[in-house]
Amino acid sequence: MSIDLQTVKKIASLSRISVTEDEAQAMVPELNNILGFVEQLGEVDVTGVEPMTAVIPNTLRLRDDVVTDGNVREKVLANAPQAEQGFFAVPKVIE
C-alpha cells in the first residue's frame, strides 16, 4: 500500500486539517514510512481471534437518565471563542 499526494490531501480533508501543497508533499514519505511499518501486522494469523474492545474486564454501568448538573450556561460558554446571547457563534452555514 502506498499513499500518494492525492490520498494525503483526501486524508487531510477528512481530518479537517488544511494543508499547503508543500506540507502535503512532505507528508507523503512520512505517512508511507509509518504505514509501511504497521503493515507487518498483516503477517499475524488472527483466525478466530476477537478484536479487543475492553482491555480490563469491566461492566458498562448505566445511570439514571436525569440531569446531574445543569444551569451552568456561563461556565459552558466561558471558553467560547465567540458567544452571543447565550449561544456558541459560528460562521454562517447556510447562504
Add this chain to the structure above:
Amino acid sequence: MTNLTDLTVAEIRDGFRAGDFTAREVAEGFNANVAAAKALNAFIVKTPEHALAAADAADAARTSGDLKPLSGVPIGMKDLFCTNGVQTTAASHILEGFVPTYESTVSGKLWDAGAGMLGKLNLDQFAMGSSNETSYFGNVISPWKRNDGGNAALAPGGSSGGSASAISARLCPAATGTDTGGSIRQPAAFVGISGIKPTYGRCSRWGVVAFASSLDQAGPMARTVRDNAIMLEAMAGFDPKDSTSLDLPVPAWEQSLSSDLKGKRIGIPKEYRVDSMPAEIDALWEKGIAFLNDAGAEIVEVSLPHTRYALPAYYIIAPAEASSNLARYDGVRFGQRELPDGAGLQDMYAATRAAGFGPEVKRRVMIGTYVLSAGYYDAYYTQAQKVRTLISRDFDRAWESCDLLLAPTAPSAAFALGEKQADPLAMYLNDVFTVPASLAGLPAMSVPGGLDAQGLPLGLQIIGKALDEQGVLNAALAIEERAGFTARPEKWW
C-alpha cells in the same frame, strides 16, 4: 538545616507532622526552585499562590489536628489534567488560553488529600511524543548532562517530560504523569526517578485531556517507590464520571510495601532481548535479575510471542483513537479559532486545526483518520485490535508460570534533543518495551537501575498482573534498595 527541597514526599509529610518545619517553608522552598529553573522549561504555568494557600491550610490543620494524607506536600501537575481556574493546554496552541471551569477527578483528589500545586508541567503536545520536543511551549530540557565533556541538551523523555525534569531537578517532590504507551515510565527512566502506570481503570480519566482512551492512564512520578505508593493511593479510586473506571476499593499500598520477594516468580520475557540492544542495557537487565534473586525471588524465562507486533498495533490503535478524540478541537466551544476572510464553517475547522496542532499531532490524527477510513478499517484497525487480543493473551499465559515480569524500561539512555526528531519512526521505537503492557492495560513501573558509561540513568521495568500494583511496587522496592541509586544531576540551570 536540611534542604527541604531534597526531601521525599514521605519525609516532607512526616517531618511536617512532627513539627520539624512548616508547610509554608516547604512550599516557599519549592516555589523558589521553580522560579530559578526557567532554563529547564519544565513548567508552562507556575502557581506559587496555590502551593502557598495549600501550605497555609496545612499549617492551620496541624494545630487543629485535621491533617490529610498529603498535607504539607506541594506537587507538580502535568498540563494534561484540567485544573479549575488554571490554564490547561496539553502543551498545544489550540488550547492556549483555555481555563477549565471544572477540576479533573485525579487533580481534585490530590487537592482533597491536602496537596498544593506548584504549577502546570510541560509535556509533549497532547501527550504525543517520547522526547518532549513537540510542545508548543518549547522543549523541556533534562537536568542531566553526559559526562563526556560535551554540553548537549538531553531529552527528559516523553510525554511526561516536564514532570520528570522537575522532579529530578528538585522543583517538586512528586508530580502526576499520564501513560498511553510509556509516557510515565520512559521519562522516569531517562532522569533517574520512579513512576508507575497503574492498571487501566484505577485512576479516573475524567477531566484528563484525552489522547487514546483505551490506553490512557494517569499515575504518579516521584523519586522513591514509597512516594509513588503514597501518591497513587491519593489519585486512584472509583469515579462514576468515567465509564471505564474500576469500581474497586483502593488498597493501602504504602502500608503493605515489602521488598521480601520469597515465593515470587519473576519472568524474563525472552522476546525483549532485541538484536540491536546496547550491551549496557543488557548488563542492566542482568543486574536487575540479580537484585530480584537476592530479594528471594525465583527467576524464570517466559515467552511473549507477539511482542514484536505490539509497536505496530499501538501505532494504529493510538492514532485511531486520537483522531476521534481530537475531533472536538474545532474552534467552536473552546480554544483558538482561525477564521479566514469569507470562510464558512468547514473552512474554519480546517484552518483552526491547521494552525492549532503541531506537526506530530497532525501526523497522528491523519494516520488515525486513514486507518479508520472506509476500505481500510478492517485491514488496519480491526487487525490491530485482534493483535491486541493476542498480546494480552501472551501475558495471561505468562502469568501461568510467573507473578511479575522484569525488563528494561527503554532501549537506551536519554538521547540528545534533536537527535531523533527527523525520523518519526526511530522515535516511535523508543517505546518498544513499554507499549506491550499498555496494550494489555497492566500495571507497570520504572525504577532506576544504575548509570550508563556516560553517567546517564537507566531504568528497569516491572510489569504485573492486572490489579497487582502491590506486587509491582514491592519488586520495584527490592530493586531500589539494592541498586542504591543516589545519583542526581549537577545543578547548571
